[in-house]
Amino acid sequence: MGVVGERLQPNLFERSRPGRGGGKIPHPPKDALDRLPAEARRETPPALPELNEPEVVRHYVNLSQLNFAIDTGFYPLGSCTMKFNPKINEWAARLPGFASLHPLSPDEVAQGTLQLLWELEQILAEVSGMRAVSLQPAAGAQGELTGILMIRAYHFGRDDTGRTEVLVPDSSHGTNPATATMAGLRTITIPSASDGGVDIDAFKAALGPRTAAVMITNPSTLGLFEKRIGELLDEVHAAGALAYMDGANLNAILGRFKPGEAGFDVMHFNVHKTFSTPHGGGGPGAGPVGVGEKLLPFLPSPRVLRGDDGRFRLERPGERPTSIGRLRSYVGNTGVLVRAYAYLRSHGGSGLREVSDDAVLAANYLKKRVSEAYDIPYDRACKHEFVASATPIKKKTGVRTLDIAKRLIDHGFHPPTIYFPLIVDEGMLIEPTETESIETLDAFADALIAIAGEAETDPETVKAAPHAAPVRRLDEATAARQPNLRWAPMTGRQMPCPD
Amino acid sequence: MPYGPHTTADRQRMLDALGIASVDELFDDIPAELRAGDLALPDPEPELELTARLIDLAGRNRTDLISFLGAGVYRHWTPPVVDQILLRGEWYTAYTPYQPEVSQGTLQSIYEYESLLAELTGLDVVSASHYDGAAATAEAALMACRHTRRSRVLVSHAVHPHYRATTATYFGPNLELEEIPVVGDGELAGTTDLEALERLLSDADHPVAGVVVAQPNFYGLLEQMTRIAELAHAAGALFVAVVEPVSLAVLAPPGAYGADIAAGEGQPLGIAPQYGGPYLGILAATDELVRQIPGRLVGMTTDVEGRRAYVMTLRAREQDIRRDRAASNICTNQALLALAASVYLAAIGPHGLRDVAALGAARAAELEAALAALGAPRLHSAPYLNEFAIRVPRARDVHRRLLDRGVLAGLALADVEPGNAAVEDGLLVCATEVTTSADVARFAEALAAELAGSGPQATRELAPAGSGGS
Numbered sequence: 001m002g003v004v005g006e007r008l009q010p011n012l013f014e015r016s017r018p019g020r021g022g023g024k025i026p027h028p029p030k031d032a033l034d035r036l037p038a039e040a041r042r043e044t045p046p047a048l049p050e051l052n053e054p055e056v057v058r059h060y061v062n063l064s065q066l067n068f069a070i071d072t073g074f075y076p077l078g079s080c081t082m083k084f085n086p087k088i089n090e091w092a093a094r095l096p097g098f099a100s101l102h103p104l105s106p107d108e109v110a111q112g113t114l115q116l117l118w119e120l121e122q123i124l125a126e127v128s129g130m131r132a133v134s135l136q137p138a139a140g141a142q143g144e145l146t147g148i149l150m151i152r153a154y155h156f157g158r159d160d161t162g163r164t165e166v167l168v169p170d171s172s173h174g175t176n177p178a179t180a181t182m183a184g185l186r187t188i189t190i191p192s193a194s195d196g197g198v199d200i201d202a203f204k205a206a207l208g209p210r211t212a213a214v215m216i217t218n219p220s221t222l223g224l225f226e227k228r229i230g231e232l233l234d235e236v237h238a239a240g241a242l243a244y245m246d247g248a249n250l251n252a253i254l255g256r257f258k259p260g261e262a263g264f265d266v267m268h269f270n271v272h273k274t275f276s277t278p279h280g281g282g283g284p285g286a287g288p289v290g291v292g293e294k295l296l297p298f299l300p301s302p303r304v305l306r307g308d309d310g311r312f313r314l315e316r317p318g319e320r321p322t323s324i325g326r327l328r329s330y331v332g333n334t335g336v337l338v339r340a341y342a343y344l345r346s347h348g349g350s351g352l353r354e355v356s357d358d359a360v361l362a363a364n365y366l367k368k369r370v371s372e373a374y375d376i377p378y379d380r381a382c383k384h385e386f387v388a389s390a391t392p393i394k395k396k397t398g399v400r401t402l403d404i405a406k407r408l409i410d411h412g413f414h415p416p417t418i419y420f421p422l423i424v425d426e427g428m429l430i431e432p433t434e435t436e437s438i439e440t441l442d443a444f445a446d447a448l449i450a451i452a453g454e455a456e457t458d459p460e461t462v463k464a465a466p467h468a469a470p471v472r473r474l475d476e477a478t479a480a481r482q483p484n485l486r487w488a489p490m491t492g493r494q495m496p497c498p499d
Numbered sequence: 500m501p502y503g504p505h506t507t508a509d510r511q512r513m514l515d516a517l518g519i520a521s522v523d524e525l526f527d528d529i530p531a532e533l534r535a536g537d538l539a540l541p542d543p544e545p546e547l548e549l550t551a552r553l554i555d556l557a558g559r560n561r562t563d564l565i566s567f568l569g570a571g572v573y574r575h576w577t578p579p580v581v582d583q584i585l586l587r588g589e590w591y592t593a594y595t596p597y598q599p600e601v602s603q604g605t606l607q608s609i610y611e612y613e614s615l616l617a618e619l620t621g622l623d624v625v626s627a628s629h630y631d632g633a634a635a636t637a638e639a640a641l642m643a644c645r646h647t648r649r650s651r652v653l654v655s656h657a658v659h660p661h662y663r664a665t666t667a668t669y670f671g672p673n674l675e676l677e678e679i680p681v682v683g684d685g686e687l688a689g690t691t692d693l694e695a696l697e698r699l700l701s702d703a704d705h706p707v708a709g710v711v712v713a714q715p716n717f718y719g720l721l722e723q724m725t726r727i728a729e730l731a732h733a734a735g736a737l738f739v740a741v742v743e744p745v746s747l748a749v750l751a752p753p754g755a756y757g758a759d760i761a762a763g764e765g766q767p768l769g770i771a772p773q774y775g776g777p778y779l780g781i782l783a784a785t786d787e788l789v790r791q792i793p794g795r796l797v798g799m800t801t802d803v804e805g806r807r808a809y810v811m812t813l814r815a816r817e818q819d820i821r822r823d824r825a826a827s828n829i830c831t832n833q834a835l836l837a838l839a840a841s842v843y844l845a846a847i848g849p850h851g852l853r854d855v856a857a858l859g860a861a862r863a864a865e866l867e868a869a870l871a872a873l874g875a876p877r878l879h880s881a882p883y884l885n886e887f888a889i890r891v892p893r894a895r896d897v898h899r900r901l902l903d904r905g906v907l908a909g910l911a912l913a914d915v916e917p918g919n920a921a922v923e924d925g926l927l928v929c930a931t932e933v934t935t936s937a938d939v940a941r942f943a944e945a946l947a948a949e950l951a952g953s954g955p956q957a958t959r960e961l962a963p964a965g966s967g968g969s
Contacts, residue, residue: 008603008806012611012845021848024578025932028857033749035864037882040714040721042751046618048849053580056845063608064589068601071588077597084502085592088546093773094582097557102568103775104910105560106899112559113774126539138630138776139831141818149668156672178818178828184673187823225528256526258535272831276502279594280835281605282795283628284777287831300668317660317917325668329571329633329661329764330775338553346501346549349538354500357522358510364525365513381525406600415598420819437504438512469600471802479800479812483789485624487614 007470009062013487016049047490066470067281068414074440078385078417078429079173079221081251081273086346089276089339098338103330107313113334114312118304120341121288127344127352128247128267129258130290135332136300140248142327143268143287144179144215149324150266150291150298151213151242152183157298157322160240163212169198171222171421173246176215185212192423196222196378200232207239216264217246219253221421221429222378223363223385233263242266242294250274251433252360252383255353259290266291275340286336297322302331358434359384362441366432369445373452377424385431387424388448394426399455399462401426406473407454407465411447501543565938566907567866569886569929570717570915571632571659572778575745575855576933577769578846581839591835595795599810600802605834606809609797612837615844619747620761621754622783626794628833629780632764633665636711636741638782638827639762640666642791643709643737644674645826651675652709653699655691657716658741660915666711675705679712683921689718689879689888693726700734707734709760713741714750718927719886720879721750728757737788744768744781744840745859746884748852753783760784769843770836779836790816793827855932859885862930862939869943870928874950878925886929888912894924897949904945 033041051059068075075082093099101113121133137143148166155163166180167188177187188206193199198216207214214236219225226232236243245259245267251274259267271277272285279285291299301323302315314331347355360383367376367386374388390401405415405428417429432441455462466472505513514520526534544552566574585591589604596602596609613625629635636659640652652670654663656678663678670676679699682692691712700707710731714722724740731738740758745767753761765779766772784792790813798812818825844852863885867877870889878888891897898911909928916922930939 008808009607011607011614012841013614021846022850024847025576025851025854025858028854028861032857032861032864035882036749036860036884037721039723039725040750040882042747042749043755045849045853046748046752048615048618048844048852050848050850051845053578053846056842057580057584059845060584060608060842061587063604064584064587066602066604066607067589067593068598069589070592075594077594080594082594085588086502088549090586090591092553092557094771095553095557097560097562099771099773100562100574101560101774102566102574102772102907103572104568104570104915105774105907106902108899109561109564109902109907110774112556115559116556123540129535138634138833139829141828141830142630142634145669145828149671152671173830174818174820174822174825175828175830177823178821178825181823181825182669182828184671225526227528227530230530230533253529255538256535257529257533261535262533270831278591278835279831280591280833281593281602281608281838282595282834283832284630284835285831286777317915326633326661326664327668328665328776329631329659329778333630333776333778335771335773335777342549342553345541345544345552346546348543349540351500351543352538352540354503358500358503358505360525361505361510361513361522364517368516381528383525405598409598409601414601417597434500435502435504438509466600470603471600471806471808472804474599474802474808474810475800476810476812479798479810480814483796483812484799485610485613485789485796485812486617487611488617491618 007062007065009059011487012049012051012059013490015051015055015059018050020050020052044492047493073412073414074436074444075414076416076430076432076444077414078431079248081431081433083276083433084435085276085278086343089342092342093335093338111312114304116341117337118306118312120337121304123344124269124288124290127254128290129260130267131292132296132299133288133290134299134303135288135337136327137268137287137289138328138333139283139285140268140270140287141175141179143289144175145182146289146300146327147244147266147268148179148183148185148213150295153298153324154242154295155212162210165210166212167203167206167214171220171423172215172217173221173248176246196224198226198232200228203232204235207235207241211239211241213242213244215244215246217249219249219383222387223382224378225383229262248273249384252356254356256356260292266295271336271340276343277336277339284333284336286333298324300324300327355434362432362434362436366430366441366445370448373449385429388428388430389424390426393452393455397455397459399459401428403462403465404451407451407462408447409466410468413444413447564902564905564907565941567909567928567930567942568907570910570927571764572772573767573929573931574933575767575931577843580846581769581842584842585835585839590838596811599808603808606797608838608841609834610799610809612841613797615841616781616783619744619752620783621752622761623786624789624792625783626792627797628837629782629794629829630833631776631778631780632762633662635762635780635782636662637666637669638793639739639760640709640711641669642760642788643739646737646788646791647708647735649706649708651677651705651707652711653677653679653696653707654711655679655713656681657689657691657718658711658713659717662741686880689720690716690722690881691727693723696730700730707736709737709739711739711741715743715746715884715886718879718888719883720881721883724756732757745852745856749856759788765836765840768840770839777833777836779833779840791826794829794832858932859930862934863887865936866928866930866939869939870946873943873947875946885931886927888925888927890924891926892924894926898926900949901945906942906945908942
C-alpha cells in the first residue's frame with residue numbers, strides 16, 4: 001500500500017489514558033446541574049476514551065488509509081454507481097448559509113435553501129418525466145417505502161382494499177421485497193425469462209385484483225433494458241395495479257428514457273448513485289421520489305411550495321390531508337441534496353445525456369474486453385453495467401468468483417458486486433461508470449484476464465487472496481457465532497471529572 | 500461533461516472495438532415510442548459560475564440571527580478536527596464495507612461507534628446507524644412489535660411530533676399506534692401522564708408491545724423514566740427511550756432505568772443543522788434483542804493470520820440476504836455521520852461532553868431568569884435540562900416580529916401543534932454551550948421591546964409564507 005509501518009490501529013478505548021485531552025470546552029459553573037432531580041442524574045460517567053487531538057488525528061488518518069475508496073482507485077461495484085464525487089459539491093454543502101440553517105427556521109429565513117430544493121424538484125421531474133417530486137426520503141429504500149405506501153393509499157382511497165400483493169422479478173434488489181413487507185404487503189417473486197428480462201407472460205399470469213403494484217428495475221440488475229416494458233406497463237394498468245420503478249440504474253438512461261412518460265406511476269432516485277453525492281462508507285444518501293398524476297395527492301408532507309409572489313414555503317401540518325404523512329423528521333437530507341443540485345447544474349441537460357452515453361459505452365467496451373476470458377451469460381448490448389460469470393473457470397479449476405474478487409484487490413482494484421443478482425451462477429456485476437478512463441478500463445480487464453490465467457496455473461494463490469491487503473480473509477463464522485459488537489473492558493471505569 | 504475523462508479519440512476507440520458507428524446503437528433496445536426527447540434543462544454551468552450561483556443561494560438564507568431554536572436539532576460547537584477527518588476521500592468516497600479486507604478503516608470506525616454509543620446509552624447492541632431520530636424511533640417501535648408479537652404501541656404526546664408522525668407512517672393500518680397524553684396542569688404539566696399510561700396498559704384485550712417516551716421530552720422536560728419502565732414491563736411491553744446523546748453525559752442512561760431500546764437523533768454530536776440532514780439515527784438495544792435490531796452491525800474477529808479485524812455480521816437480519824423476511828428494508832444508512840459522531844466524542848472526551856451538557860444547562864437557567872424577569876415565565880414547572888417553553892401572549896406573531904430584531908426566538912409551538920390550546924402561547928427555547936450571556940441579554944432586550952409595543956395596533960399582517968414548523 002505504499003506506506004511505512006503498520007496501519008492497523010489499536011482502538012480508541014485502548015489508546016485512552018486518564019487525564020489526556022481537554023482544552024476544548026470552558027468549565028461550567030459547579031452548580032450547573034444542581035437543579036436536576038437526583039433520579040434523573042447519571043451516577044457513573046460514560047466510559048468514553050480520553051485522548052488528545054494529535055492522537056485522534058493519527059488514529060483516524062491511519063484508519064482511513066485502510067479503506068479502498070473512489071478517490072484511491074477503480075471501484076466497479078455493480079448496482080452502486082461509484083462515480084467520481086466532485087469536490088465543489090463538498091464545498092457547497094459546507095457554505096455556512098446552507099450548513100448552519102436550522103430545519104425549523106421560519107420560511108422567510110430559509111428562502112435560499114427552499115429555492116434550491118424547489119428547483120431540484122423541477123430538475124428531477126424533468127429527468128424522470130414525472131409530474132412532481134418529493135425530496136424527503138433519506139435513501140433509496142426509504143424512497144421505495146414512500147412509493148409503496150402511496151400506492152397503498154391510492155388503492156385504499158378508491159375503496160379497492162383487496163390489493164395486498166407486490167410483484168417483483170427474482171433479479172430485484174433485496175430492498176424491493178423487504179419494502180413490500182414493511183408496507184404490510186406480500187411479495188410475489190416472478191422468475192426471469194431466459195434472456196434475463198422480465199418474463200412478461202409470468203407477470204401477466206400473476207397480475208390480478210390482488211395486485212397492488214409491480215416493482216421493476218429498468219435497466220434491470222443485469223444491466224439490460226426491458227424491451228417489452230411498454231407492454232408490461234399496459235398489462236399492469238389494465239389489471240388496476242400501479243407500476244413502481246426502482247431508479248437505482250438511472251445512470252444508464254438519462255436523456256434516453258423517461259420512466260414517467262413511459263407509464264411508470266412512481267420511482268425513486270438514488271442521488272448517491274446517479275447524481276454523484278458521496279456514498280460515505282455506507283451512507284448518507286437521499287432517495288427522492290417522483291410521481292405521476294395518480295399519486296400526486298399522496299406525496300409525503302411537507303412539500304416545498306412556490307407562491308405567486310415567487311416566495312417559497314413549506315406545507316403546514318395538516319394542510320394536505322391526503323398525504324401519506326412523514327417518512328422522517330424535517331424536510332430531507334438537505335445537505336446531500338445541495339450536492340446533487342450542484343452536480344445537476346454543472347451538467348445541464350446535455351451533460352446528463354453524455355453521462356449516460358459514456359457510462360453505457362464504457363460498460364459495453366469493458367464487457368467486450370472481459371469476455372476474452374469470462375462467460376457473459378446475457379450477451380447483448382448492456383446498459384451501464386453487465387454480469388460476467390466465472391462458472392467455466394470454477395468447473396475447470398475450482399477457483400470461485402469470490403476468489404477472483406479477492407485477487408482483484410491484489411491488483412489494486414475494488415472487486416465488483418459478486419453473487420448478485422442471485423439468478424446468475426458465480427456472477428460478477430461490473431459497473432465502470434462514466435468517470436473512469438479507457439486506461440483504467442483496460443488495466444482492470446487485463447487484471448481479470450490475468451487472474452483467469454492464474455486460476456489455471458496457480459489456483460492456490462488465487463484461492464488464498466488477498467495477499468496485499470491490510471488483512472487477509474476474515475473468520476466470519478466466529479464473528480457471527482460469538483458476536484463481539486462492542487468494546488466493553490472500560491465500562492464502569494471512568495472516573496468523575498477531577499474538577 | 501465536466502468530470503468525464505474520454506477524449507473523442509477514446510470514444511472512437513471504444514466504438515471501433517464494439518464495431519459500431521455511434522453510441523446510439525447501444526440504446527436500440529429502447530422501443531422507439533418510449534425514447535425520450537432532449538432534456539429541457541439549462542445548459543451545463545462551468546464551476547466558476549456555479550460557485551457564484553451557490554454562494555448567492557446560500558446568502559439568501561439568514562445566518563445573522565441569534566438563535567434559541569432547538570426542538571430536536573441543536574447548535575453546538577464542533578472541533579474543526581471533525582470535519583477535516585470527514586473530508587478525507589478514503590472515508591466519504593468509499594461504500595458499504597462489503598469487502599472487509601479493504602474496508603478495515605470503515606469497519607473499525609463503526610465498531611468504535613457502536614462501543615461509544617453503548618457506553619453513552621448503557622445498552623449492549625448499537626446499530627451502525629439509521630436515517631435520523633424519527634426513523635430510528637419508528638424502527639424501535641417495530642422492533643417492539645416483532646419481539647413481543649403484539650401490534651399495539653403507546654407513544655407519549657411529548658415525543659417529537661415528527662417522530663410520532665413518522666412512526667404512524669411506518670405503522671400503517673396493520674399496527675396500532677396510540678398516544679399517551681401529557682399532564683394538563685400542575686407540577687407535572689407537559690410530562691407524560693402516567694395515570695393515563697396505566698389505563699392504556701391495563702386493556703387486557705389489546706396487549707401493548709412497547710411504550711415510547713422521550714428524555715428530555717419534546718418540551719425539554721424530564722420524565723420519570725424509571726417509573727415508566729416499571730409500568731411498561733409489568734404489562735409485558737418493551738420500553739423505548741427516545742434520547743438526546745449529549746444529555747447522556749449527565750442524565751441517567753436508558754440502560755440504567757430499564758429501557759430495552761434507545762432511539763435518538765445523533766445530530767448534536769458534531770453534525771451541522773443543514774436544514775434537516777443528513778443526520779444520525781441512533782438505535783441501541785439490550786443483548787436480548789440483537790436478532791431484532793435492524794441495520795448493519797459490525798463485530799470484531801480475526802483474519803486467517805490471527806490479526807484482529809472487523810467485519811459486518813449477523814447479516815441474516817438484512818434485506819440483501821433475507822429479502823421479504825428481513826428486519827427492515829434499510830440498506831444505505833448514515834455511516835459518515837456515525838463517523839462524525841465518533842470523531843466528535845473522541846476529540847471532546849468524556850469530561851468535555853459533560854461540560855457541554857452542563858454549560859447548556861447553566862446558560863438555559865440564565866435564559867429562564869432573564870425571560871421570566873420581563874414577564875415571559877415558563878409554560879411548565881417540571882425540571883428541564885437546557886430547553887424549556889415560555890409563555891408569551893400571541894407567541895407566533897411575537898416570534899415572527901423578533902426576526903426583525905435579529906432574534907430567532909426558538910420555536911412557536913403552534914407551528915408544529917396547530918390547534919393544541921395548551922401550547923398556543925408557547926415558545927420553545929433552548930440554550931447550549933455556544934449561547935453567550937450577550938445573546939441572552941439581546942433576546943431579553945428584544946422581547947421586552949416587543950412586549951411593550953405589542954398592542955393590537957402594533958401587530959402587522961404576517962406574510963403568507965409565515966410557517967416554519969411543518
